[in-house]
Amino acid sequence: MIVVELRKLFRRPRTWATIAVLNALPVLVAVLLVLTDLAPRPGEGPVFLSAVFINPALFALAALAIVLPLFLPIAVAVVAGDAVAGEAQAGTLRYLLARPAGRTRLLVAKLVAVLAFVLVTVVIVAVVGYFVGTTLIEPQPVVGGGTSVSGTSLTQQELVQRALMAIGYVALSMLGVAAFGLFFSTLTDSPLGATMGALAVLVASSLLFTLDAASPIAPYLPTRYWLSFVDFFRDPILWRDITRGIALQGVYVGVLLAAAWANFTTKDITS
Amino acid sequence: MPEPAGQGPSARTVAGMVARGAAGRWGVVTALVAVLASLPAAVGWLPASDAAVSAADLRAAVLAAGDVAFSGYAESTGGLDLPVTDQLTSVADLFSDRTTMRVWWRGPADNRVDVVTPGGETGTHRDATGTWTWEYERTRATRSLLAPFDLPAPPDLLPNALGRRLLSEATTAEVSREGARRVAGRDALGLRLIPAEAASSVRRVDVWVDRDTGLPLQVQVFGKDDDRSALDTRFLDLDIGRPALETTAFSPPFGSTVRVSGQTDVVLEAGRRIQPVPLPAELAGLPRRRLDGVPPGIGLFGRGVTLLAVAPLPPRLAGGLRHALADSPGAVVDAAGVRVAAGPVALMLLDPPGHGPYVLTGSVTLDALAEAAAQLPELGGTP
Numbered sequence: 001m002i003v004v005e006l007r008k009l010f011r012r013p014r015t016w017a018t019i020a021v022l023n024a025l026p027v028l029v030a031v032l033l034v035l036t037d038l039a040p041r042p043g044e045g046p047v048f049l050s051a052v053f054i055n056p057a058l059f060a061l062a063a064l065a066i067v068l069p070l071f072l073p074i075a076v077a078v079v080a081g082d083a084v085a086g087e088a089q090a091g092t093l094r095y096l097l098a099r100p101a102g103r104t105r106l107l108v109a110k111l112v113a114v115l116a117f118v119l120v121t122v123v124i125v126a127v128v129g130y131f132v133g134t135t136l137i138e139p140q141p142v143v144g145g146g147t148s149v150s151g152t153s154l155t156q157q158e159l160v161q162r163a164l165m166a167i168g169y170v171a172l173s174m175l176g177v178a179a180f181g182l183f184f185s186t187l188t189d190s191p192l193g194a195t196m197g198a199l200a201v202l203v204a205s206s207l208l209f210t211l212d213a214a215s216p217i218a219p220y221l222p223t224r225y226w227l228s229f230v231d232f233f234r235d236p237i238l239w240r241d242i243t244r245g246i247a248l249q250g251v252y253v254g255v256l257l258a259a260a261w262a263n264f265t266t267k268d269i270t271s
Numbered sequence: 272m273p274e275p276a277g278q279g280p281s282a283r284t285v286a287g288m289v290a291r292g293a294a295g296r297w298g299v300v301t302a303l304v305a306v307l308a309s310l311p312a313a314v315g316w317l318p319a320s321d322a323a324v325s326a327a328d329l330r331a332a333v334l335a336a337g338d339v340a341f342s343g344y345a346e347s348t349g350g351l352d353l354p355v356t357d358q359l360t361s362v363a364d365l366f367s368d369r370t371t372m373r374v375w376w377r378g379p380a381d382n383r384v385d386v387v388t389p390g391g392e393t394g395t396h397r398d399a400t401g402t403w404t405w406e407y408e409r410t411r412a413t414r415s416l417l418a419p420f421d422l423p424a425p426p427d428l429l430p431n432a433l434g435r436r437l438l439s440e441a442t443t444a445e446v447s448r449e450g451a452r453r454v455a456g457r458d459a460l461g462l463r464l465i466p467a468e469a470a471s472s473v474r475r476v477d478v479w480v481d482r483d484t485g486l487p488l489q490v491q492v493f494g495k496d497d498d499r500s501a502l503d504t505r506f507l508d509l510d511i512g513r514p515a516l517e518t519t520a521f522s523p524p525f526g527s528t529v530r531v532s533g534q535t536d537v538v539l540e541a542g543r544r545i546q547p548v549p550l551p552a553e554l555a556g557l558p559r560r561r562l563d564g565v566p567p568g569i570g571l572f573g574r575g576v577t578l579l580a581v582a583p584l585p586p587r588l589a590g591g592l593r594h595a596l597a598d599s600p601g602a603v604v605d606a607a608g609v610r611v612a613a614g615p616v617a618l619m620l621l622d623p624p625g626h627g628p629y630v631l632t633g634s635v636t637l638d639a640l641a642e643a644a645a646q647l648p649e650l651g652g653t654p
Binding site for chain 1: 292293296297299300303304307311344369373385387389390391392394405407408409410412507508518521523524525526527
């Protein structure tokens with residue numbers, strides 16, 4: 001059933017259109033950077049964009065940083081929100097459930113498909129960013145790999161290792177969004193409603209995070225540790241927020257998946 | 272109702288089974304959420320174990336712990352809204368914002384403190400002769416040599432540095448014991464300092480001291496008329512043990528701007544002005560302190576947590592400060608001059624003809640500031 005769901009997701013033109021749109025913005029940013037030669041200062045604009053003229057390979061991370069705050073979560077919410085509610089709206093859900101596989105297995109298959117989408121999307125954005133960066137931007141002659149946020153030098157090998165870990169972390173950070181989308185998708189027959197629900201949670205979380213009065217609940221907000229992938233580029237790596245971010249995403253996925261299961265397995269399927 | 276023998280379950284029975292199944296499943300989910308949500312609170316409720324240490328001994332332990340090596344993660348929260356000008360915004364941010372810091376401490380003259388922000392950081396690397404400051408946002412490394420005094424910087428806000436500084440001049444009569452609590456996962460013994468000076472704007476300082484090493488783990492400063500702390504700095508993580516030398520060392524990376532600092536020159540330059548006003552040996556009941564290397568135009572009075580500074584200001588700095596003071600809500604304007612209090616920190620600007628502007632500031636009450644100004648007739652204070 002998992003293979004069926006994966007095949008269905010990645011055969012859909014809409015999936016690839018979403019990924020293409022997601023890549024359009026970083027490519028546009030790269031073209032503008034090359035044309036104007038105006039990189040933002042470190043600490044301004046998207047993270048790592050300032051460093052791409054020194055090390056163009058870092059555009060892989062800059063591309064992720066560009067899509068991370070809004071575009072990537074929207075794409076994930078659209079796909080996750082569509083997972084169950086889309087079948088219900090199209091009237092195919094009861095045929096799916098007519099098979100002896102069971103609802104829990106269908107839910108797991110849907111979750112795996114959404115997770116695969118997250119991973120594939122993040123990797124494609126990073127790979128496209130890497131190629132766009134290295135082909136469009138002329139590097140400055142620099143010895144070694146680059147400079148860490150802490151002002152120490154990193155070798156090319158260290159830089160690659162940390163970049164891979166950061167890409168993995170960004171993919172993990174999207175799991176919470178996917179879980180919210182999937183849960184809302186079992187509540188309603190409208191994919192749009194499920195997507196908007198997941199996005200509403202994210203907007204609320206981002207807003208509360210900026211508010212000092214909300215600091216007691218800040219550690220539990222799903223977007224709280226999203227930017228912590230920067231911590232991979234401090235020297236030594238600051239693991240504190242990264243481990244908390246991973247644990248928090250794990251808790252959200254666990255709880256929301258349990259809620260989706262509790263709701264879906266006893267739900268009346270009418271369409 | 273009993274089911275008829277030999278037939279399948281009725282529609283009502285099926286509905287009942289489904290409802291019971293749903294309730295069971297939601298019960299599992301609710302229990303899971305309850306367990307996860309109560310975990311942080313449960314960890315927070317772990318009791319701290321106290322020790323029978325006297326206040327004087329605990330203070331001595333803090334002063335002796337200067338060489339304890341550690342690494343950690345600290346957070347300081349300031350509630351002071353200092354009215355300042357463009358030149359000193361970094362100082363104002365320090366006391367009004369939440370500052371998170373990573374620390375590697377090999378000793379007082381070999382340590383590193385990184386102020387961590389979501390997209391960057393500013394690291395201060397201290398060595399035997401001065402400091403390197405690395406600013407990622409500006410790709411800039413700044414070398415500063417040790418000065419007789421410095422403007423407040425993030426490393427001064429670390430619990431270990433601040434706690435030791437505030438307790439260093441406290442008398443035995445001023446300190447008392449105050450229970451125990453858990454800070455950074457360690458047992459911390461409470462030490463309360465209530466300054467004896469009537470002029471002090473600080474009601475009390477609570478220092479929470481690591482039971483095993485004497486390292487201050489949390490410092491809370493309370494103003495005279497505020498129940499919430501004006502400054503709260505604490506470790507969130509702490510590892511006792513010497514960090515590696517290469518972690519605290521620094522050399523400017525390739526492609527960065529390197530410069531030599533002159534930040535304290537603003538203050539020192541003004542202090543060297545040609546005709547310094549002679550300052551008395553005592554001001555508002557606070558005795559004058561001797562500081563090596565500080566020009567005679569600058570005076571520092573008081574002791575421990577109660578300090579009053581009198582310093583000449585460059586006119587360009589004074590203009591901005593005058594506006595900032597006048598615009599501050601709660602500014603006191605009377606015959607003695609304009610003065611304002613931000614938490615326990617009080618500020619007053621004097622502008623005597625022929626001498627250039629002077630600032631009076633410190634952890635004293637507004638009344639003490641007025642009294643001090645009255646004792647400085649050369650600076651235009653009215654007795």
